[in-house]
Amino acid sequence: MARIEDQATLAAGPGDLAHERAKGLDAAFRFGAGALSILVVLVAWELFARSGRVTMFMLPPFSAVVARIYTDALGGDLWINLGLTLYRAMIGFVIAAVGGITLGALMSRIRIVHWFFDPIISVGFPMPKIAFLPVIMLWLGLYDVSKISIVVFDAIFPVVTATLGGIASVEKELLWSARNMGASERQLIWQIALPAALPQILTGLQVALPISLIVTIIAEMAMGGYGLGGAMMTASRFADSRGVFAGIVEIAIVGYALIKALAVIRGRLLAWHPETVERS
Amino acid sequence: MKALSRYLPLLLLAIAWELAARLNIVSSLALPPLTHVATAWLDLVHDGELIDNGEASLYRGAVGLLLAIVGGGALGMAMARWRTFDVFVNPLVELFYPLPKSALIPVTVIWLGFGDGSKILLIFLGCMIPVTIGAYNGARGSDHVLVWSARSMGASPLRMMWDVVLPSALPELLNGVRTALALSFILLVSSELIVSQKGFGYLIGYLGSTGSYEGMYAVVLTVAFLGFAADRLYQLLMQWLLRWRE
Numbered sequence: 001m002a003r004i005e006d007q008a009t010l011a012a013g014p015g016d017l018a019h020e021r022a023k024g025l026d027a028a029f030r031f032g033a034g035a036l037s038i039l040v041v042l043v044a045w046e047l048f049a050r051s052g053r054v055t056m057f058m059l060p061p062f063s064a065v066v067a068r069i070y071t072d073a074l075g076g077d078l079w080i081n082l083g084l085t086l087y088r089a090m091i092g093f094v095i096a097a098v099g100g101i102t103l104g105a106l107m108s109r110i111r112i113v114h115w116f117f118d119p120i121i122s123v124g125f126p127m128p129k130i131a132f133l134p135v136i137m138l139w140l141g142l143y144d145v146s147k148i149s150i151v152v153f154d155a156i157f158p159v160v161t162a163t164l165g166g167i168a169s170v171e172k173e174l175l176w177s178a179r180n181m182g183a184s185e186r187q188l189i190w191q192i193a194l195p196a197a198l199p200q201i202l203t204g205l206q207v208a209l210p211i212s213l214i215v216t217i218i219a220e221m222a223m224g225g226y227g228l229g230g231a232m233m234t235a236s237r238f239a240d241s242r243g244v245f246a247g248i249v250e251i252a253i254v255g256y257a258l259i260k261a262l263a264v265i266r267g268r269l270l271a272w273h274p275e276t277v278e279r280s
Numbered sequence: 281m282k283a284l285s286r287y288l289p290l291l292l293l294a295i296a297w298e299l300a301a302r303l304n305i306v307s308s309l310a311l312p313p314l315t316h317v318a319t320a321w322l323d324l325v326h327d328g329e330l331i332d333n334g335e336a337s338l339y340r341g342a343v344g345l346l347l348a349i350v351g352g353g354a355l356g357m358a359m360a361r362w363r364t365f366d367v368f369v370n371p372l373v374e375l376f377y378p379l380p381k382s383a384l385i386p387v388t389v390i391w392l393g394f395g396d397g398s399k400i401l402l403i404f405l406g407c408m409i410p411v412t413i414g415a416y417n418g419a420r421g422s423d424h425v426l427v428w429s430a431r432s433m434g435a436s437p438l439r440m441m442w443d444v445v446l447p448s449a450l451p452e453l454l455n456g457v458r459t460a461l462a463l464s465f466i467l468l469v470s471s472e473l474i475v476s477q478k479g480f481g482y483l484i485g486y487l488g489s490t491g492s493y494e495g496m497y498a499v500v501l502t503v504a505f506l507g508f509a510a511d512r513l514y515q516l517l518m519q520w521l522l523r524w525r526e
Contacts, residue, residue: 034371041372058391116289123290126511127504128465131480133473134488135500139310213380218470221385229382233474236386244386251383252375259378 060242068246077231082250085228088144089216089258092151096208100156101201104163105189117160125157130215133222147219154215155208162204166197199273202266209262213255228254312494317501320494329483330499337468337479340396344403345464349457352408356415356453357445360422361437373412381406381463385471399471399479406467407460414456418449451525454518461514465507 042062048054049061056064072078107114133150140146170193178192194201220229228251235243294314300306301313312320324330359366359373384405388398422445430444446453472481480503487496 030367033367034374037368037371038375119287119289120293123508126462126508128462128469128507129504130466130473131469131484131500131503131507133470134484134496138488138493138496210378210380214382214466217380217382218385218466218474221382221474222470232383232386236389241390244390248379248383248387252379255378255380256375 057239057241060245064242065245065249068242069249072246078250081226081228081231082254084226085216085220085251086254088147088220088227089151089212092148092216093155093209093212095148096152096155096212097159097205099152100159100204100208101163101194103156104160104201105167105194107160107164108167108193109185109189121157121160121164125161129154129157130218133219137223142223142225147216147223150219151212151215155212158207158211159201159204162200162207163197166200166204167193169200170196199270199275202269206259206262206266209258210255213251213258217251309493312497316494317497320492321498321502324495324498330502333479333483333499334502336396337472337481340399340479341403341464341468343396344400344468345407345460347400347404348407348460348464349411351404352411352456352460353415353453355408356412356417356456357419357441357449359412360416360419360449361441361445373409377409377413381467382470385467385474388471389475394475394477399468399476402471403464403467407464410459410463411453411456414459415449415453418452418456419445421452422448451522454521458511458514458518461510462507465503465510469503 045059046062049056049059049064060068069078103113103117107117130150132153136146136150136153140149174192174196175188178188183191216227217229220227221233224230224233228247232244232247232251235241235247297311298314301308301311301316321330355369355373359369381402384402388402388405392398392401426444426448427440430440435443468479469481469484472479473485474481476482480499484496484499484503487493487499
């Protein structure tokens with residue numbers, strides 16, 4: 001589809017207002033249809049839950065779930081749980097990002113680092129590292145340190161591979177000319193290799209972020225205590241299904257907001273890149 | 281020889297593990313020597329515990345993943361082919377996509393209890409989206425000239441999906457399935473760890489809570505290895521399925 005649209009735009013030229021307006025209408029139509037279908041799903045949820053076909057335990061009505069979130073927000077529980085979950089997920093994500101980019105950059109420059117970490121990364125990446133959760137609990141206990149550690153352990157792999165791949169695919173001419181003009185090894189990394197690899201590194205981060213969230217929630221569920229995952233587990237233990245569904249809605253909103261935010265940051269950081277220029 | 285030098289670091293790690301535990305650099309309770317873990321593994325295989333729980337896990341994982349591939353693939357291709365359908369369904373996919381799927385663990389338990397059903401549903405729901413997106417992007421990129429010619433030569437819509445759209449969507453679809461495969465292991469093990477009476481995750485939690493850490497390490501390493509092996513096998517399958525591309 002895109003190819004044909006591009007041709008149409010080229011043929012019409014930039015001054016073709018009718019075409020632009022049609023595009024705007026199309027976007028408006030898509031937005032309206034999207035909002036409508038989400039609304040339909042929510043209304044269907046509400047009606048189905050109230051129809052008496054399922055018990056309130058199996059599926060509480062959407063309105064009851066919203067009311068529950070509202071009282072949690074007023075009571076302050078929501079903010080404590082939300083804050084803790086965000087704190088754990090974000091600290092873990094940032095450590096994984098900084099550590100992963102550093103390790104990837106070191107691996108791409110230093111032979112022995114590459115030799116040592118390459119098999120570990122390539123074998124470790126596809127492993128379900130969440131299986132190590134009980135081991136980490138055994139070592140580090142049930143508190144934030146162990147929750148953040150498992151997040152880092154899980155999220156660092158895609159960042160390392162993306163950084164490594166990104167730097168490897170930087171055009172050799174760029175590096176050669178920089179070196180020719182007298183750039184030091186450090187300048188080469190900071191001013192040439194990393195910026196040129198940025199699109200791929202950001203893609204790695206965009207893989208690592210959802211992993212951080214998934215793992216944070218799992219760790220909270222397994223270890224209990226405060227946090228959105230822990231709160232859901234407590235609710236399910238007390239057969240409080242409104243609490244469980246409220247947790248899903250809250251976690252969904254958090255995930256949506258964070259992932260959109262990272263996409264916006266990507267657009268900003270890559271404002272110079274053809275990828276961004278093409279889209280606008 | 282080349283493979284040996286490539287994987288030497290892993291061997292070094294294993295030796296470091298053994299030495300650290302033997303020389304009591306770390307408490308052998310927290311890190312039992314690797315050789316003890318190996319004997320514990322043999323014991324677990326011998327008394328059938330590892331096999332029984334493994335069967336349960338693999339069954340859940342396989343059924344859930346299969347449903348996700350069929351359902352997600354069909355949904356993604358349908359979205360790519362029918363624009364009206366896409367306009368209404370895409371926002372729902374986009375809304376569901378960023379949800380950290382582990383949040384569904386307690387809900388699937390409320391709906392289907394502690395057994396196989398809840399794990400299969402969880403894996404189906406969690407793994408469907410990456411497959412859908414792969415199929416969608418792949419099918420949208422399929423060559424319009426091919427589609428038009430197939431249509432003008434009188435191919436029925438279903439026939440066309442199967443013969444033209446599916447093959448051209450295959451590379452991206454298969455990549456989506458790879459993501460789903462990795463995700464299925466994560467969801468399977470964590471849901472079994474949190475609420476279950478059977479499976480690898482359950483066995484890890486059970487051995488850990490009774491203090492038989494050698495056994496716990498043995499099962500953890502087994503699961504990690506299976507996840508790794510599944511990914512490598514899948515990559516081979518992918519190469520074979522895509523062998524018609526240059």
